Amino acid sequence: MVSTIKNTDVKQKDADHAVVLAITSRAVFESGSKDDDDDDDENGVYGRSVAFPLLQALQEVNKRLLVENPAECLLFDVVLITTDCQQQRQSSRIISSTRHHGLEVSRFCFSSEEDFVENLQKNNVHLFLSTDQNEVLQAMQEGLFSALLAENCAASPPDQLRVLFCEDAVSQPDSSPTSASRQAAQHFSAQLGKIRQKFRMFDSPICITLVTSHGGKESCGNALKALRSLGVSVDEAYCLAGAPHGPILSLLRPHFLLSHGFSSLED
Known part of the structure; x- marks a missing residue:
């Protein structure tokens, strides 16, 4: 089962020019953790995980690009992909967590571990990032450029x-x-x-x-x-x-x- 939900809170990037990065949701959000400012359980918000600074940095690049040229099309386009069964059952929580933290994610993709590569291909992903080495190698073997996120990237x-x-x-x-x-x-x-x-x-x-x-x-x-x-x-x-x-x-x-x-x- 593969599904993709567009984030209506952000302006969608130009599909012909944007550089698409797919990042696993568990690398961005830590299930069951406490947010820095809010109680995770009371607010229905996931806490921050190792890739959180990466998304913030990608947004900063896009922001500066648009300051230089408001018509710029060569922007980073972020896709959040979820294969974790627990997080998939709480898809609305992932979306609300993204909104809560002010992250510019264009699309939310939900798939099984067996079908996640299909999801990446459908979204024309240029770089796939995960904390799971098996996922990285599987995507690479299917022809997708991939990289492993280390713990110290936090x-x-x-x-x-x-x-x-x-x-x-x-x-x-x-x-x-x-x-x-x-x-x-x-x-x-x-x-x-x-x-x-x-x-x-x-x-x-x-x-x-x-x-x-x-x-x-x-x-x-x-x-x-x-x-x-x-x-x-x-x-x-x-x-x-x-x-x-x-x-x-x-x-x-x-x-x-x-x-x-x-x-x-x-x-």
Whole structure:
């Protein structure tokens, strides 16, 4: 069973130009938790989970884009997808929670775990984000560009979208499970690059960072060239040369990591 509900509280994005991100509702809302300001049970509102700052940052980018150009069509379009049985039974609660927190979600999608990829495809999703590794891999195998949300993304800033490219996402494209997902990754990266180019070097609501784990300057240079070939100019680049990833990730606080390998950078 697959169903999609449009959010009448927000203006729908231009389907031909918008960059569609689908995020699982359980990554945004924590069932049974207390909201920062209100009692979860009394108000029928879900509390905030790890991806909440990500949605706020996406809204900030859209807001700044429209300030620069009120007719802008290249905007982030957020779809909230629910496969959790408990949350599906409380679909109205998800919608009211979104309204309560002031989140700009265009569509709410409800499906079983078996049919969620069909839901993503019907909504022309460019990037799927989840805290469930199995969902991420399943979507990738069906040709959808996907990324795993880490627990530490809850500490990411709400006023600047921070995207981190891992070296195997740009310099080892063959590591992706399918050619379709490689093409999807390149398309999303190119669209992300176009959005970044609309802002100045400083005081931008979006920051793109490259981290290379191994090798020296040549490895980092090759990764930069691969991104530039897609129209992506990075704000910062770090060559770790085998050093631990934890300290740099704690400093950068990215909302999500783009890597075909989906290996944990916190090891």
